[in-house]
Amino acid sequence: MENSATAGVIGKGKVILKLTSGKTSSLCNVLYVPSLRRNLVSGSLLNRAGLKIVLEGDKVVLTKNEDFVGKGYLSNGLFVLNIISINANASSSAYVIEYANLWHGRLGHVNFTSIRKLKDLRLINTSESHETGKCPICVESKFHKKPFKPVESRTTDLLELIHSDLANFRTTTSRGGKNYYVSFVDDYSRFIKIYLIKTKNEAGSMFLKFKAESENQLGKNIKRLRSDRGGEYSDKALKEFCESNGIIHEFTAPYSPQQNGIAERKNRTLKEMMNVMLLSSDLPDNMWREAVLSACFVFNRIPHKRVDKTLYELWKGHAPNLSYLKVWGCLAKVPFSALMKFTIGSKTFDCIFIGYAQNSAACRFMCLNDKTINESRDAEFFEHAFPLKQSLYAPSLSKRMHDPENTSIVSETPVSETVNTSNLRCEVELRRSKR
Known part of the structure; x- marks a missing residue:
């Protein structure tokens, strides 16, 4: 670069070059610098990829194991390789590049263990799946208290047990006028559904909506509902509905929210993902509605901790795209x-x-x-x-x-x-x- 200027490196990954000869070459540990207007390849990098460089006047020829791979011509003091872009939608600064930090952002700053699992399941294409350094947004937006002792799942099928909890945003009303969301977590798959509401009193009616949707889609019936003792779950209408439909409504013991730990942990995760999204984009806090819905959408597409399948696949029966x-x-x-x-x-x-x-x-x-x-x-x-x-x-x-x-x-x-x-x-x- 001219005048000793510098450019920021925001990623590192694998680039696949497809030359006009029809052959391809993979380059590892390639730096991604969006501010550069051209793709630059060093001769030593090509050598490390097993290519031999032969200069013939104003032409450069690449070979591998004595086989012709590709060529390029001298232009403005640099040799320009004859390369075909293999991805029409790729960034103008790279032909093919997928790296862990980009998927970290796409997946709502999920942990890198989940990224590795998605890679192993071949649901994403990334050349790297290890953390390349602390993510400042994650450090800024996430704080963990000592976790509750996990409650092991004992269910063997979908809808056997549904955990529910309410998330409070009263200090920041969303753009759509919402102040809360109520979550429903399937114990078997850990798949989560959320509904945004204006008042706590709407939580019971959202369970009726969740029941109708999930039972119709899955062809199964909800057997148990577990929640805390909040007033939104103790109203007479919800009690009568559960009794008439044969649903056992289990409550946590007084002053023991830990017993509803699954729902509370999922809400904490969604809030952290939401907070990361807002901080990384600098969108205002009252856009939390869009952020938390996106967080839930993404969260359902990461792998289950104890099963080599995503929550989505356990719930839907097929892998997500x-x-x-x-x-x-x-x-x-x-x-x-x-x-x-x-x-x-x-x-x-x-x-x-x-x-x-x-x-x-x-x-x-x-x-x-x-x-x-x-x-x-x-x-x-x-x-x-x-x-x-x-x-x-x-x-x-x-x-x-x-x-x-x-x-x-x-x-x-x-x-x-x-x-x-x-x-x-x-x-x-x-x-x-x-x-």
């Missing part, structure tokens, strides 16, 4: 039909990726132009760019987004041809559009 996961809060350029009719000018809006649609093959985005929330199947993601954190757009945008008195920044009204599905709770398999 993780190829569409992206880093929460990153920049995304989203096309909208209203712009397609214009011949000249941009065809996309700059947005922030804020999660996954719950009943369609789409993602959720917040438009930086008017702060509306929309859903779309098509987008280009820039997973190392965070618009609010880097203040790329408007210098006062981040400040205005964090202003607790400004409640009109984000509207839930779509401005494009999208489907509003924020009030429906069901898991779907997302697939990127092939258009």
Whole structure:
């Protein structure tokens, strides 16, 4: 680089070069530097990959075990290799590169043990699965007290026992006006479903909704419900409903929340993932609704601690597709039909990726132009760019987004041809559009 300038390295991984000869070569321990506008390969790195370099005037020839691999030509003082990009959607600074830190971000900053399990299950493609250093966001956002002694699962099938707990966000009302969420954790699979509510009194009705959804999808019946002794679980209507449906409602002993440890630990994990997402993107706290829904979506797709399957597979019966996961809060350029009719000018809006649609093959985005929330199947993601954190757009945008008195920044009204599905709770398999 000129003038002794430096560039930050944000990742290290494996790059697969596909040359015009049709042959490929794998390079390990390649540094990922998004600020570089060109891909640079050192001769010593090629040698370590087993390639022999032969210079012939203004041409360089690569061979391996006396077999021709590829060639390149001199241009502006550098030899340019004849390489074919094997991934049309790859970053402009690398052809193929997948590394642990990127998946750490995509999976809501989950621990690296889970990343290794996903790699072993061949659900993700990453050349590295070990922690490359402490994640400052994880250190900042996670604090653990001494854990409760774990209660071993004794169930042998789905819906035999459901754990439930309430999460309180009364000090920070979400953009949609929610103050709580209630969680339901299946004891056998550890699969978790959450429902956002305005008041505690809605928790009982959410159990009725969860029961109808899960029993209809799985063809099984809930046998037991376990919760603490909070008033939201002690109302007469819920008691009568459980009795009429043959559901045994188990309560923890007074002043012993540890007995509901499974639900409480899952809520703690979701809150930590949510907090990481908000801190890493610099989105305001009242966007916790989108963050916690995304955290739950991702959490269900990590492996069970004692079974070599994801929670999703134990619940659904088939492995999830993780190829569409992206880093929460990153920049995304989203096309909208209203712009397609214009011949000249941009065809996309700059947005922030804020999660996954719950009943369609789409993602959720917040438009930086008017702060509306929309859903779309098509987008280009820039997973190392965070618009609010880097203040790329408007210098006062981040400040205005964090202003607790400004409640009109984000509207839930779509401005494009999208489907509003924020009030429906069901898991779907997302697939990127092939258009």
